[in-house]
Amino acid sequence: MPAALKEVRTRIVSVKNTQKITKAMKLVAASKLRRATDRIVQMRPYSTKLSEMLTNIISGTELDVPIAHAEERPLENVLFVIVTSDRGLCGGFNSNMVRLAKRTIEEEYSDLQKAGKISLMFVGKKGFDGLKRTEGANLRTEYQEIFKDLSFENAAVAAENVMDGFVAKEFDRVEVFYNQFKNQITQIPTRDQFLPIPKLEAPAEGEAQMKSDFIFEPAGGAIVQELVPKILKTKFYSYILDSNAAEHGARMTAMDQATDNAEELLKELKLTYNRARQAAITTEITEIVSGAAALNG
Numbered sequence: 001m002p003a004a005l006k007e008v009r010t011r012i013v014s015v016k017n018t019q020k021i022t023k024a025m026k027l028v029a030a031s032k033l034r035r036a037t038d039r040i041v042q043m044r045p046y047s048t049k050l051s052e053m054l055t056n057i058i059s060g061t062e063l064d065v066p067i068a069h070a071e072e073r074p075l076e077n078v079l080f081v082i083v084t085s086d087r088g089l090c091g092g093f094n095s096n097m098v099r100l101a102k103r104t105i106e107e108e109y110s111d112l113q114k115a116g117k118i119s120l121m122f123v124g125k126k127g128f129d130g131l132k133r134t135e136g137a138n139l140r141t142e143y144q145e146i147f148k149d150l151s152f153e154n155a156a157v158a159a160e161n162v163m164d165g166f167v168a169k170e171f172d173r174v175e176v177f178y179n180q181f182k183n184q185i186t187q188i189p190t191r192d193q194f195l196p197i198p199k200l201e202a203p204a205e206g207e208a209q210m211k212s213d214f215i216f217e218p219a220g221g222a223i224v225q226e227l228v229p230k231i232l233k234t235k236f237y238s239y240i241l242d243s244n245a246a247e248h249g250a251r252m253t254a255m256d257q258a259t260d261n262a263e264e265l266l267k268e269l270k271l272t273y274n275r276a277r278q279a280a281i282t283t284e285i286t287e288i289v290s291g292a293a294a295l296n297g
Contacts, residue, residue: 005280008273012266019262025089026255029248033184036245040181040238047238050231057224058197068167069228070197078112079119079162079171080105081194083178083243084127086147091257093179093250096189098130101177104191105134113137119171123147123158123240150244152237159236163229166195178239179246185253187246194236197228 058070082101084094101120105113112118119138122128123146132139143158165171174195180188 005273005276008269008276012269012273015262015265015269019259019266022255022258022262026252026259029252029255033245033248033252036241036248037181037184040241040245043234043238043241047234051235054197054228054231055199058199067197067224067228069163069195069232070199072196073169073172075112075172077117077119077171078109079121079165079174081121081123081162081174081176081239082127082131083176083239084122084124084130085243085247086125086145088126089254090247090251091254093187093247094124094126094130096187097127097177097179100189100191101127101131102134104175104177105137121158121162124243146240147244150240152233155237155240156233159233160229162236163195163232171195176236176239178243179250181242181245181249184249187250190242192239194232197232 058067080101082097084097088094105118109118113134113136116136116138118134118136119140120127120131120134121140122131122144125144128139128141128144131137143161146154146158162171162174166174173193176192176194178190178192180190182188
């Protein structure tokens with residue numbers, strides 16, 4: 001067999017093996033996506049309603065005690081929580097998040113970066129890989145492997161650590177960067193302020209002001225002090241669930257595209273192989289005919 005034909009056949013076998021792997025990974029991602037989707041679909045309405053309720057309480061109610069998690073302070077130290085995946089092969093899922101974080105730091109927090117007042121907490125290994133060389137940033141990796149055992153308890157521990165840091169004035173603002181799950185082919189890179197708890201914007205002139213009237217029993221301050229940390233932990237958990245579902249959707253889509261690309265490449269390689277084989281046969285026939293004519297002559 002000519003060397004060119006052997007090389008093409010080797011490539012065909014290699015592409016077929018790769019295609020089998022991408023098909024298997026697509027099926028695995030689809031199976032995980034169904035479970036992850038169920039979790040975030042069940043969690044999201046609950047988390048969204050709790051966040052709305054918390055914002056309304058902070059904005060429209062006079063309480064006996066101040067809420068430490070809603071304290072607005074001069075911006076001196078900032079914590080970014082970067083939620084990515086532990087593995088790759090999911091298209092632009094991780095790179096989009098890394099770019100969003102870098103752009104935010106460069107455009108809005110360059111002064112704090114130069115002063116070394118920015119901290120990056122990583123949930124997922126790929127965020128650390130993409131941002132570990134960020135100048136002037138303090139890197140935190142203690143919750144990097146949270147996806148190995150994803151549960152509310154583990155997420156609550158990470159959230160409590162962040163909340164304690166804010167209350168202790170280690171950070172004056174905490175922002176979370178994550179991919180919001182929309183559907184299996186669409187993930188939205190999202191940036192959300194976690195702390196301090198954002199208040200409702202003041203209504204424009206001429207607009208009616210929305211004010212929620214809550215009745216607290218036994219005491220508003222005691223109830224809210226107990227309720228706020230639980231709501232924040234639930235919100236933090238929803239960030240991670242969103243990112244988890246988005247990751248599996250992105251991987252399933254990427255593996256589906258890789259399988260289709262492998263199929264197209266196989267068609268091209270088979271066509272190339274057939275052409276090379278036909279050329280080799282034609283050459284052999286020509287040589288035989290030429291040799292026979294030479295002998296007859």
